[in-house]
Amino acid sequence: MKELVIDLEVEKTEILKRYRALLRASKSTLQKGDKRMIRKAFDMALESHKDMRRKSGEPYIYHPIAVAQIAAEEIGLGTTSIVCALLHDVVEDTDVTLDDIEQEFGKKVAKIIDGLTKISGVFDTNSSLQAENFRKMLLTLADDVRVILIKLADRLHNMRTLESMPRDKQLKISSETVYLYAPLAHRLGLYAIKSEMEDLSMKYMERETYQFIKNKLNEKKAEREKFIRDFIEPVKKVLQGQGLDADIFGRPKSIHSIWNKMKKKSIPFEEVYDLFAIRVILDSTPESEKADCWKAYSIVTDLYRPNPDRLRDWISSPKANGYESLHTTVMGPRGQWVEVQIRTKRMNEIAEKGFAAHWKYKESSTDSGLDQWVQKVRDMLKNPDSNALEFLDDFKMNLFSDEIFIFTPKGALIQLPLNATALDFAFEIHTDVGASCIGAKVNHKLVPLSYKLQNGDQVEVITSSKQVPKEDWLSFVVTAKAKAKIKSALKEEKRKVAEDGKEILERKLKSLKITYNSENIHKLSYYFKLTSTQDLFFNIAKGLIDMKDLKDYQQSEKVIENKPQDKIDNEQLQGLLRNIKAKDSDILLIGEDMQKIDYKLANCCNPIPGDDVFGFVTVSDGIKIHRTNCPNAAKLMANYGYRIVKARWTNQQELAFLTGLRITGIDDVGLINKLTTVISHDFKVNMRSITVDSDNGIFEGSIMVYVNDTEHLDNLIKRLKTVNGVTAVTRFDAVEKAS
Numbered sequence: 001m002k003e004l005v006i007d008l009e010v011e012k013t014e015i016l017k018r019y020r021a022l023l024r025a026s027k028s029t030l031q032k033g034d035k036r037m038i039r040k041a042f043d044m045a046l047e048s049h050k051d052m053r054r055k056s057g058e059p060y061i062y063h064p065i066a067v068a069q070i071a072a073e074e075i076g077l078g079t080t081s082i083v084c085a086l087l088h089d090v091v092e093d094t095d096v097t098l099d100d101i102e103q104e105f106g107k108k109v110a111k112i113i114d115g116l117t118k119i120s121g122v123f124d125t126n127s128s129l130q131a132e133n134f135r136k137m138l139l140t141l142a143d144d145v146r147v148i149l150i151k152l153a154d155r156l157h158n159m160r161t162l163e164s165m166p167r168d169k170q171l172k173i174s175s176e177t178v179y180l181y182a183p184l185a186h187r188l189g190l191y192a193i194k195s196e197m198e199d200l201s202m203k204y205m206e207r208e209t210y211q212f213i214k215n216k217l218n219e220k221k222a223e224r225e226k227f228i229r230d231f232i233e234p235v236k237k238v239l240q241g242q243g244l245d246a247d248i249f250g251r252p253k254s255i256h257s258i259w260n261k262m263k264k265k266s267i268p269f270e271e272v273y274d275l276f277a278i279r280v281i282l283d284s285t286p287e288s289e290k291a292d293c294w295k296a297y298s299i300v301t302d303l304y305r306p307n308p309d310r311l312r313d314w315i316s317s318p319k320a321n322g323y324e325s326l327h328t329t330v331m332g333p334r335g336q337w338v339e340v341q342i343r344t345k346r347m348n349e350i351a352e353k354g355f356a357a358h359w360k361y362k363e364s365s366t367d368s369g370l371d372q373w374v375q376k377v378r379d380m381l382k383n384p385d386s387n388a389l390e391f392l393d394d395f396k397m398n399l400f401s402d403e404i405f406i407f408t409p410k411g412a413l414i415q416l417p418l419n420a421t422a423l424d425f426a427f428e429i430h431t432d433v434g435a436s437c438i439g440a441k442v443n444h445k446l447v448p449l450s451y452k453l454q455n456g457d458q459v460e461v462i463t464s465s466k467q468v469p470k471e472d473w474l475s476f477v478v479t480a481k482a483k484a485k486i487k488s489a490l491k492e493e494k495r496k497v498a499e500d501g502k503e504i505l506e507r508k509l510k511s512l513k514i515t516y517n518s519e520n521i522h523k524l525s526y527y528f529k530l531t532s533t534q535d536l537f538f539n540i541a542k543g544l545i546d547m548k549d550l551k552d553y554q555q556s557e558k559v560i561e562n563k564p565q566d567k568i569d570n571e572q573l574q575g576l577l578r579n580i581k582a583k584d585s586d587i588l589l590i591g592e593d594m595q596k597i598d599y600k601l602a603n604c605c606n607p608i609p610g611d612d613v614f615g616f617v618t619v620s621d622g623i624k625i626h627r628t629n630c631p632n633a634a635k636l637m638a639n640y641g642y643r644i645v646k647a648r649w650t651n652q653q654e655l656a657f658l659t660g661l662r663i664t665g666i667d668d669v670g671l672i673n674k675l676t677t678v679i680s681h682d683f684k685v686n687m688r689s690i691t692v693d694s695d696n697g698i699f700e701g702s703i704m705v706y707v708n709d710t711e712h713l714d715n716l717i718k719r720l721k722t723v724n725g726v727t728a729v730t731r732f733d734a735v736e737k738a739s
Contacts, residue, residue, distance in 0.1 A: 011059055015046070015059065015061055015062070015065070018062065018065045018066075018069075019042055019065060021069065022038075022065055022068050022069050022072065022082070023035065023038065025069055025072040025073040026038070026068075026072040026078075026079070026082050029072070029076075029077075029078040029079060030079065031079070034079040037079060037083055037105070038079060038082055038083060038086070040104065040105075041082075041083040041086040041087050041105065042065075042086055044086075044087060044090065044096070044104065045061060045064050045086045045087055045090060046061050048090040048093075048094040048095075048096050049061050049064070049089070049090070049093070049094065052093065054161070054164070055164040055165055056161065056163075056164035057164075060089075063089070063157060063161075064085060064086045064087070064088060064089060065086070066157045066160075067085045067086075067088060067150065067153045067154045067157050068081075068082045068085035068086050068153075070085075070153035070156055070157060071085045071149065071150055071153045074153070074156075074192065074193065074353075075149050075152070075153060075190065075193070075353055076349075076353040077146065077149060077150075080108060080109060080112070080146065081112075081146050081149065081150055083105060083109055084109055084112045084113055084116065084146065084150055085150050085153060085154075087101060087105075087109070087113055088113060088116045088150060088154060090113075091113055091114075091117045092117045098110050098113065098114055098117075101113055112146055112147050112150070115147035116147055116150060116151060116154070145188075148184065148188065149188070151181075152181060152184065152185050152188075152190065152193060155177060155181045155197070156193055156196065156197060158173065159173070159174070159177055159196075159197055159200040159201070160200065162174070162200065162204060168614070168644070168646050170204040171204065171205060171614070171628055171637060172637045172638075172641050172644065174200070174201040174202075174203075174204040174205045175201070175205065175633060175634040175635075175636075175637035175638045176634075176637065176638040176641075177197050177200070177201045178197070178198060178201040178202075178205070178634050179634040179635060179638040180638060181197055182194050182197040182198050182201070185197060189322055189323055189350060189351065189353075190352075190353065191351060191352065192352055195254035195256065195257070196254075198254060198256035198257075199254050199255045199256050201256075202255060202256050202259065205628060205629060205633075205634075206259070206629055209259060210255060210259075212269075213255045213258055213259060213269060214255060216269050217252065217255070217258075217275065220275075224250070224252075224275065224276060225250070227332070227334065228249075228250035228276065228278065230333060231250075231278060231304075231332055231333065231338060232248045232249075232250070232278065234303050235248060235280070235299065235300055235303060236248055238299045238302075238303065239280075239296060239299060242295065242299065244282060244292060244295065244296060244299075245282065245283040246280050246281060246282045246283070246296065247280075247281045247283075248278065248279070248280050248281075249278075249279055250276045250277070250278055250279075251276060251277050251278075251279050252275065252276045253274065253275055253276060253277065258272055258275065261274075266728070266730065268728075273336050273337050274329075274337060274338070274339050276338075277338075277339040277340070277341055278338055278339070278340045278341070279340075279341045279343075279348075280296055280300070280340065280341070280342045280343075281343060281344065281345055281348050282296060282342070282343070282344045282345070283344070283345055284344045284345075286346070289315075289344045289346070289347075290315055290316075292344065293315055293326050293342050293343065293344065294326075296342045297326055297328065297342055300328070300330060300340050300342070301328065301330065304330035304331055304332060304333075304338070305330060305331045306328050306329065306330045306331075307328075307329045307330070307331070307337065310327070310328060310329035310339075311326075311327070311328050312325075312326070312327040312328075313326055314326070314327070315343075315347075317405055317413075319403060320403050320415050322350050323350065323351055324343060324347040324350065324351075325341050325342065325343040325347055325351060326341070326342040326343065327339060327340070327341050327342075328340050328342075403415045403416065403417060403418070404416055404417070404418055404420065404453060404454065404455040404456075405455055405456060406420075406425055406453055406456075406457050406458075406459055407456070407457070407458040407459070408429070408458070408459065408460075409458065409459075409460045414428055414429075416428060416453065416479065417478055417479060419452055419478050420452070420453050420478050420479060421449065421450050421451055421452055421453065421476050421477060421478070422437075422439070422440035422442065422447055422448070422449055422450070422451045422453065422459060422461070423437055423440075423449040423450070423473060423476070423477050423482060424453075424477050424478055424479045424482050425440070425453060425459050425461065426440065426449075426461045426463075427477070427479065427481055427482035427485055427486075428479065428481065428482075429461065431485050433461055433463060434469075434482060434485060434486075435467070435468070435469050435485065435489055436463040436464060436465060436467045437449060437461055437462070437463055437467065438462055438463065438464045438467050439462045440459055440460060440461050440462060441459070441460040441462065442457050442458070442459050443457060443458055444458075444460075449473070449476070450476040468489070468493065469485075469486045469489040469490060469493075471490060473486050474486055474487070494534065494538055495534070497537075497538055497541045497542065498534045498537035498538045498541065499537070500537075500541045501536075501537030501538055501539070501540040501541030501542075502537045502540075504540050504541060505521075505536070505537060505540045508540075508547060508550055509550070512550060512551065512554055514550075514554065521533050521536065524536055524550075524553060527553050528545060528549070528553075599615065599622055599623040599624070599625055600622060600623070600624050600625070601624075601625050601657070602616075602624045602625060602626045602630065602632075604626070604630055604631060604632050605626055605627040605629075605630035605631065605632070605633075606657070606658060606659050606660070607625050607626065607627045607630075607657075608657040608659050608707060608708075608709055608710060608713065609649040609657065609708065609709035609710065610649065610709040610710025610711055610713075611627045611628075611649075611710055612627065612628040612629070613625050613626060613627055613628060613647050613648070613649070614626060614628055614633070614637075614644055614645065614646060614647050615644070615645035615646070615647040616636050616640070616643055616644060616645070617643040617644075617645060618643075623645060623647075625647060649709070656686065656706035656707065656708060657706065657707060657708070657709075658688060658704055658705075658706055659704070659705060659707055659713060659731060660702055660703070660704050660705075660731065660732045661702070661703045661704075661705060661716075661717065661720070661729055661730070661731055661732070662700070662701070662702050662728075662729070662730050662731075662732050663675065663699075663700070663701045663702075663703065663720065663726060663728070663729050664698070664699065664700050664701075664726075664727055664728045665698075665699045665723075665725045665726040665727045665728070666697060666698070666699065666725045666727065667694045667697050667698060667699040667725075668699075668724070668725040671699060671723070671725050671726075672690075672692060672701070674723050674724070674725075675701075675703070675720065675723060675726075676690075678716075678719055678720055678723060679703070679705060679716070679720075682719065683712075683715075683716050683719065685705050685706060685707060685712075685716060686705065686706045687703060687704065687705050687706075688704040688705070688706065689703070689704045690702070690703045690704075699725070702732070713731065717729045717731070
């Protein structure tokens, strides 16, 4: 018993130590009375969480202190945010109410904490808990962006301490992080947090690749550091000679961005040259910032030859999140390309701390792109009938996109995401302009609505009062604002048509002597496989369902009593979930009990035995098995966590699974013959299809083969790589051209 007391004493000391570190981190922003306020919040949190522990066994209070520390130190937020971070879990996890918090700390703190408290309550099966939480968080963003910044600090600390969570939780939380929170950090200009979130997600979702790249980076560390020193020395000398005060250092690229480059360009680690970037940070006065950056640029490019295509000037026109910097790629002393980023101390603080630093310099800048972006989020949230998941997808798409700058006929500048079309521009000007747009003139030439705009285009919109939004517009607009407005207009149009359909259906049912009531309407919807009664009325109005179909329904009704659709869906789902969650089958075993549980292998990633997989409960197709690194996995886990089922393979050899291999090499006589010999004879593997393309001596082929499991596949890949002339063999996910 005595030992436990000592433990508690040690923990008490540790808690105070962490609290003092938090006060040190927030020192720069503290004003009179702030310290007392933080102490009050700390005491309340300590008292509320006193009997709680985290999964790792540590006292729960460590978490709120860490979140407050991240908010203060890494994001640069002030006292209100530190108080909210300390209290962010008390309303959700303890007896303390929002009213208690409002009494103690005021309305502002209570409002932010309300935004941070997750929604609890009942959800319909189609909606996702995460999507609703996220939407609520964004609603509060419209009033106070600190909600999102504290939420990001909370998520970052959860990612840093994910080690003690079970594997399925690790995957779910990592997917959510990479799907939503990292893009959000990127959009708010918090690049360091965004990179760390991506790296930590990858650590759990792609364990082997993460470890491989990490080890590779450590191997060459000393060599890299010497290269950076040699590169920096002459630059520093000339800058000092010219009277420019600068810090210069090398910054390694994140593991996630290196992995992305390897995937995008299909190259091995050894061929990724820009493993780091050189950063030049100038100490300049506000009025000489621009000139100093260009001066530094000319010094760097005098010493090292620049790549003319790789100059990025975000000083003249900053990114929408306020990011300002000058990027160029130059040829280093050992014949390799090096990225150089030039910026001032002020610009660097905005790049590192994003939105929070932005406020600090707010007086000097005009209406920033970030404010416009927050305004856009507000507009989107005002759209009352958008489904939370749709909203999420549209919103996410607008988080990561690069911007292009478009001019109006009068020369006003409008920022749009990359690949935006003339129609996006029209909606950006005004909803009514977008809805009635029939075409546009880009640089005085007539273009269709789907025309993709280029940076610097000048656009004039042509409208007509007869125009109404069309369904196919959704296929080419990219901004969330345009999508939301078009969907809203189409729904309104559909609602009007459905109203007419309702009257027609009433008359028709009367003539068939079928009672017009909600039960029969539901039965009809189910019979015609429609998702809602509105779709039924719409199809009636459009003539897609006529009298003959209704008579067929009447006949079938006499034979069988159909259940309304929503009940069946729910029952199916519940049944499937019960099947899986039963005590004896905590994990879905794939490869046996084929009759017991209905499952299918997903086409998007073609899992084979040995792959790390999970099950996803669908409404009509039973359970679909996906690989954990499937392109769609992050989205499924982030949005439908409650439908995810743990799954693993059983040991069985006799089944063969289809997978795709992409082979590149030097074209040589008999190369295909050699490859097929290895596949068919040496490995006794069946091929389903082979497509080959040869271009100027380079051979590219995709082969669909049947293998037993990942080990079988890995051995086949190793053997194919030994064939003379073959340079690379990679597995590809979906059944692409070769299918």
